[in-house]
Amino acid sequence: MRVAAFMLFPLVYKFNNTHTLKIHIHIMHLFALLTNKGKVWSCCPKNWKSFSSCCYFFSTDAKSWKESQENCSRMEAHLVVINSKDEQDFLTQNMDKKAYFVGPSDPDGQGQWQWVDQTPYNQSATFWHPGEPSHSEEHCVVINHRPTSLPWGWNDVPCKHSHRSVCEMMKIYL
Secondary structure (H helix, E strand, O other): OHHHHHHHHHHHOOOOHHHHHHHHHHHHHHHHHHHOOOOOOEEOOOOOEEEOOEEEEEOOOOEOHHHHHHHHHHOOOEEOOOOOHHHHHHHHHOOOOOOEEEEEEOOOOOOOOEEOOOOOOOHHHOOEOOOOOOOOOOOEEEEEEOOOOOOEEEEEEOOOOOEEEEEEEEOEEO
16 A cells, blocks of 8 residues: 555656645545554445445336346346345435335245345345235335335335336445
8 A cells, every 4th residue: 555655646746846745645644544444434326325334226217126126237236125124214214205116026926025135035124014915916015105104114016017216235345
């Protein structure tokens, strides 16, 4: 890392003395931050929202579940995998009162829900609306809002219907 900092200095040297000093100070400050043990910077791509160790993209256009997953994949992400109530709450706080595709599906219609990233499906960490899942012909899941005691929850829907979606990726660490 020291070599990199010294390699940058000759490039800066071509500016007048005032600019050289300011840029050198910024470089040294950045170098100190990056080499400081225990300090890690994380970030998300532009227009993504940060929560815990992940970044989330809330689409504004409606697509099928498959098209939504393909869209996430093009961004090097996947449909969101929800692991906790805190994560579910974060998601719903960032949603319009629309339906959003999320990562579980039941491709065979046998009630064998699975996450898009192969995370084991944990029945105790699900947020189904009362009475859901309700139809063996509905193989995909949306989070949607209902005017009930549990306003936000999961609903099984046909995969070919068009809804917004939420993509998830790990944060980028520096």
